[in-house]
Every structure is written in structure tokens, then in C-alpha cells.
Amino acid sequence: MENQLSCDVVIVGAGPAGSTTALMLGELGYDVIIVDKHDFPRVKICGEGLTSDVWRQFKKMPGNIYDHFLALDDKLPINGIRLGYDCSNPVQFDLCENVRIYTCERTVFDHFMLNEALQYPNVQFIKGLVEKVENKGGAIVITNTHTINAKIVVGADGAMSRVARELGLQSRKTGLMHLGVRQYFKNADLKQEGSYLEILAPKPTIPGYFWLFPMTDNRVNAGMGMSSHHIKKYDISLRDRFNQIITAEPGVADRFGRATALGPLQGQMIPMLVKPAKRSTDCAILVGDAATTANFSTGEGIGPAIRSGRFAAAQIDQSLRQNRFDAGFLAQYDKKLFDATGNENRKFYLIQRFLSHEYFVKKMMKNLKYDVELHQFLQQKLSNVEFSDKIINFKMLFRLFR
Numbered sequence: 001m002e003n004q005l006s007c008d009v010v011i012v013g014a015g016p017a018g019s020t021t022a023l024m025l026g027e028l029g030y031d032v033i034i035v036d037k038h039d040f041p042r043v044k045i046c047g048e049g050l051t052s053d054v055w056r057q058f059k060k061m062p063g064n065i066y067d068h069f070l071a072l073d074d075k076l077p078i079n080g081i082r083l084g085y086d087c088s089n090p091v092q093f094d095l096c097e098n099v100r101i102y103t104c105e106r107t108v109f110d111h112f113m114l115n116e117a118l119q120y121p122n123v124q125f126i127k128g129l130v131e132k133v134e135n136k137g138g139a140i141v142i143t144n145t146h147t148i149n150a151k152i153v154v155g156a157d158g159a160m161s162r163v164a165r166e167l168g169l170q171s172r173k174t175g176l177m178h179l180g181v182r183q184y185f186k187n188a189d190l191k192q193e194g195s196y197l198e199i200l201a202p203k204p205t206i207p208g209y210f211w212l213f214p215m216t217d218n219r220v221n222a223g224m225g226m227s228s229h230h231i232k233k234y235d236i237s238l239r240d241r242f243n244q245i246i247t248a249e250p251g252v253a254d255r256f257g258r259a260t261a262l263g264p265l266q267g268q269m270i271p272m273l274v275k276p277a278k279r280s281t282d283c284a285i286l287v288g289d290a291a292t293t294a295n296f297s298t299g300e301g302i303g304p305a306i307r308s309g310r311f312a313a314a315q316i317d318q319s320l321r322q323n324r325f326d327a328g329f330l331a332q333y334d335k336k337l338f339d340a341t342g343n344e345n346r347k348f349y350l351i352q353r354f355l356s357h358e359y360f361v362k363k364m365m366k367n368l369k370y371d372v373e374l375h376q377f378l379q380q381k382l383s384n385v386e387f388s389d390k391i392i393n394f395k396m397l398f399r400l401f402r
């Protein structure tokens with residue numbers, strides 16, 4: 001058949017998880033095909049906050065990706081984070097100089113990452129909608145235009161992963177879902193000196209949260225997130241809540257008085273990992289949102305997606321060297337992924353449970369404001385680029401909510 005292709009590894013999805021896996025395997029010299037249903041650059045609904053976790057991951061990757069990103073124009077450096085129940089008076093955390101947090105439109109960031117992977121001549125991109133995946137005696141990926149044969153398939157196809165569904169790895173059922181919505185505005189008055197990521201939880205947002213992230217060109221990315229469990233339980237419309245906040249909430253509405261919306265409010269699911277689940281099977285591995293790697297409390301998924309891509313590439317390297325593609329061998333990847341972030345996510349899950357109650361949101365904000373030691377502890381953790389992934393300890397949890 002004319003449209004038959006073959007390679008060592010076929011990756012479905014060219015978001016940060018897929019591009020990272022492709023880049024790492026490209027560096028190792030393997031033949032990789034990365035397939036996405038969209039041409040790039042493409043839009044991805046997101047808050048577009050790139051936290052220090054992204055830089056930690058970049059520093060562990062080959063190809064000077066860290067320096068290349070620093071040279072990219074369309075990104076806004078961020079000075080710190082502001083958290084608030086009272087939106088007029090949030091608690092501010094400043095980052096120290098060597099910490100880098102940015103906002104960067106995903107259209108730009110994801111295209112940048114794909115191009116970093118495509119610098120390797122053995123990595124090829126094709127546009128195609130994946131419709132069928134088989135994993136018997138190798139991987140077969142069937143798109144609307146091609147049939148691709150490989151030794152292994154990587155499912156990097158996001159929250160509603162087709163690969164996970166086709167191979168019976170229904171990761172969404174083992175994790176939990178958040179719904180996030182976001183909208184761009186121009187000329188909102190952020191009332192900030194410097195550029196801060198604001199995460200606000202006034203009464204109408206609870207049991208979720210609202211964010212205001214400044215972007216380049218005097219734009220802002222405003223959005224809301226909430227667990228689908230709460231949305232269903234309380235029959236909540238995120239759209240209505242979002243509109244209520246930007247038009248009527250004290251400390252927020254006044255910032256949008258002169259703002260112009262740059263497009264519609266759009267939403268997408270964020271799957272979350274809380275307990276160990278199968279993220280690989282015969283001849284297949286899931287990464288990023290497809291593997292439910294995002295942080296349960298914050299919805300931060302870009303850094304975790306990149307980390308999972310790194311881990312997957314290391315596992316696939318071992319598989320290709322030893323010619324072992326069975327589920328038992330690939331399960332080492334599941335364990336490594338869970339060991340790296342699973343327990344931490346459990347603690348974030350606990351925090352999330354507390355923060356779905358107004359009482360604890362108020363307590364936390366009060367403690368962050370008046371407990372100087374707690375404030376310093378968090379400030380230090382946020383400001384340390386090299387700190388391990390383990391940032392939450394139980395002593396700190398107690399101090400947050402006592």
C-alpha cells in the first residue's frame with residue numbers, strides 16, 4: 001500500500017509530552033514518526049503558565065533546549081505569584097532572580113518544542129488523525145492518510161487519548177478530571193507592579209479557582225478550573241461563574257472595566273493522577289495528559305508532561321536495546337512515573353480537598369499572610385530552581401490549615 005510507513009517508534013500527539021519523547025529518542029538515533037491531527041502551530045486551551053518545573057525538565061534534556069527557549073521572543077517573564085481569597089489584597093510571593101517562570105502562548109511554545117524535536121533528521125512529522133491502534137506483535141497506527149508500523153507506539157494524544165481508549169488503558173477512569181476554561185483579554189488593568197501569576201479563590205469560585213495570567217502585548221489569560229466531580233455534584237456552569245467573577249467580583253471586575261475580549265471562552269479537560277494506574281501495555285506507553293500526569297491541585301501539566309516524555313524515552317531506549325516490548329517489561333515506566341510524582345500528587349489531592357471548602361481557603365490565606373515563617377518557607381521553595389519534586393511535607397500542610 002502506497003501510504004505504508006515504518007519506523008522504530010510512532011508517537012501520537014505533538015504537544016509537550018510527544019515532542020519531548022521524540023526529541024529524546026531523536027538524540028539517541030532512533031527512527032521516529034510523530035503524528036498529530038493538526039498542522040503546527042496550533043491552538044491549545046491552557047493557562048499558559050510555564051513554571052520552574054519546565055526549566056528543571058529542560059535542563060535534563062539534550063540539544064540546548066533551555067538556551068533556545070531563552071532566545072524566544074514571544075514570552076513574558078514573571079516576577080512571582082499572588083494568591084487570594086480577597087481579590088483586592090492577595091498574598092504575594094516574589095521569585096528570586098535565578099528562577100524563571102514565564103507565560104507563553106501554547107501556539108508558540110508547542111511549535112517551538114516540536115521544532116526542537118524536528119532538528120533531528122531521524123524524526124519526521126506527519127499530519128493525520130489517528131483512528132485505530134493495534135499492539136499485536138508490534139504497533140500499528142492507522143490514520144486517515146497512512147498506516148504506520150513501529151516497534152512501539154507512544155500515546156501523547158492528550159486528555160481524550162484515542163491511543164489509551166484503543167488499547168484498553170482507560171486512564172481517565174483511574175484518574176480524576178478537572179475542567180478548565182480560559183479567555184484572552186486585551187487592556188485589562190491588572191493593578192500590578194511587575195508581572196504576577198494570580199490565582200484567586202473568592203467565594204463564587206469555590207470549590208474551584210480563578211486565574212489571571214499576564215501575557216505579552218498587554219494581554220491577559222483569565223480562566224477558571226474545577227473538578228468535574230464538583231461540577232456534576234453542584235450542577236455548576238463554569239461559564240456563568242467565570243462571567244460573574246469578571247463582571248461583579250470586587251477586586252476583579254474593576255480590572256476588566258476597559259478590557260476587550262480577544263475571543264470566546266473555551267474549555268478543555270485536564271486529567272489528574274492520584275493513584276497508580278496502568279500507563280503502558282504491550283508495545284505501548286502513554287505520556288502527558290494521556291497518562292494523567294498533571295498536578296492535582298494546580299492543574300499544572302506542562303512540566304509533568306515533559307517529565308513523562310523523558311521517562312518514556314529512557315524506557316523505550318531500554319526496550320529497543322533488549323528487544324523487549326511486553327507489558328511486564330514496560331511496567332517499569334509506570335513505576336518510575338508514579339515514584340517521581342504520585343505521592344506528591346496525593347498530598348496535592350489532600351490540599352485540593354481542603355480548598356474545596358471556603359472555611360479552609362480563608363484559613364490558608366490568613367496563615368499565608370500572617371505566619372511569616374510559613375510565607376518564607378513557601379517563598380524559598382518557589383525560589384529554589386534545584387529543589388526536589390517533594391515540596392509538600394505534612395508539617396507544612398498542618399501550618400497551612402491550622
Ligand SMILES: Cc1cc2nc3c(=O)[nH]c(=O)nc-3n(C[C@H](O)[C@H](O)[C@H](O)COP(=O)(O)OP(=O)(O)OC[C@H]3O[C@@H](n4cnc5c(N)ncnc54)[C@H](O)[C@@H]3O)c2cc1C
Pocket residue numbers: 012013014015016017018035036037038044045046047048049050051128129130131156157158159161162179180181182223267268269270287288289290294299300301302303305
Ligand atoms: C484550561 C486549561 C488551563 C491549563 N493551564 C495550565 C498552565 O497554566 N500550566 C500548565 O503547566 N498546564 C496547564 N494546563 C495543562 C496542560 O495544558 C496539559 O497538561 C498539557 O498540555 C499536556 O500536554 P500533552 O502533550 O500531554 O497534551 P496536549 O498538549 O493536549 O497535546 C496532545 C496532542 O495530541 C493531538 N491529538 C489528539 N488526538 C489525536 C488523534 N486522534 N490523532 C492525532 N493527534 C491527536 C492533539 O492535536 C494535540 O496536539 C491547563 C489545561 C487546561 C485545559
